[in-house]
Amino acid sequence: MECGKAVSGVVYGLGVGPGDPELITMKALRLLRSVPVIAYPIQDDGTSLARAIVESHIVAGTIEVPIHTPMGERGAAEPGYEQAAVEMMRHLEAGRDVGVLCEGDPLFYGSFMYLLGRLAERHRVEVVPGVCSLTACPAVLGLPLAGRNDVLTVLPGPLPDDRLRRGLAGADTTAILKVGRHLPRIRALLDELGLTGRAHYVERATQAGQKVLPLAAVDTARATYFSMILVYREGHLA
Numbered sequence: 001m002e003c004g005k006a007v008s009g010v011v012y013g014l015g016v017g018p019g020d021p022e023l024i025t026m027k028a029l030r031l032l033r034s035v036p037v038i039a040y041p042i043q044d045d046g047t048s049l050a051r052a053i054v055e056s057h058i059v060a061g062t063i064e065v066p067i068h069t070p071m072g073e074r075g076a077a078e079p080g081y082e083q084a085a086v087e088m089m090r091h092l093e094a095g096r097d098v099g100v101l102c103e104g105d106p107l108f109y110g111s112f113m114y115l116l117g118r119l120a121e122r123h124r125v126e127v128v129p130g131v132c133s134l135t136a137c138p139a140v141l142g143l144p145l146a147g148r149n150d151v152l153t154v155l156p157g158p159l160p161d162d163r164l165r166r167g168l169a170g171a172d173t174t175a176i177l178k179v180g181r182h183l184p185r186i187r188a189l190l191d192e193l194g195l196t197g198r199a200h201y202v203e204r205a206t207q208a209g210q211k212v213l214p215l216a217a218v219d220t221a222r223a224t225y226f227s228m229i230l231v232y233r234e235g236h237l238a
């Protein structure tokens, strides 16, 4: 994104990868170690996956801006982004660069987009892409994601059944994200479509606690937000 903006610090959206601290790019690591301010989302319990991934690389004395992003109702995280954006702008206007730590890739279903909208009008923003879950999950599964002229479809699990059904119908490979509490419903839908046997479940890819299972073997009563289901069309790839 190009400048032409008032002289200020730069916002860097830093993709820190899916969990394994070695899956960060050299560019993101260099910037993380050079910026005076970092910001990152934190959950209700005060933990931050993005921060935890790069913890060993954070330079002593770096100013930290936690962004409160409670799960739940749409819009629940808005005040957290608003407050963090105001704090970040204070640093930017004082000429300090700010690195925003983003799990996976900043712009692949990443919350960085909410800051981008708030900051890009007045400040220079640069995005450093990261290894995202869409590539990490097939890697730990050991199966191709897509090839040749395959249609790859990405579906957020919270979508209603008819949207999921339509997406699955047109795809060679389907990645279902944000599985969490929707797991029993998604499993029932895949059962109905005769696809459960073609589906793989990946939880916390590349993180401690990683699980890779055929979907049929997963206990649907215990669902984790950081999980993805990969479904392969009959006779295809898997």
Ligand SMILES: C[S@@+](CC[C@H](N)C(=O)[O-])C[C@H]1O[C@@H](n2cnc3c(N)ncnc32)[C@H](O)[C@@H]1O
Pocket: 018, 019, 103, 104, 105, 106, 107, 108, 109, 110, 111, 131, 132, 133, 134, 136, 137, 176, 177, 178, 179, 180, 202, 203, 204, 205, 206, 207, 225, 226, 227, 228
């Ligand atoms: C809000 S999206 C963020 C995606 C992230 N920006 C990325 O680039 O992968 C969160 C969803 O991504 C998927 N996800 C992220 N990291 C994952 C991981 N390490 N293992 C499995 N799924 C993951 C899950 O489906 C999770 O519900």
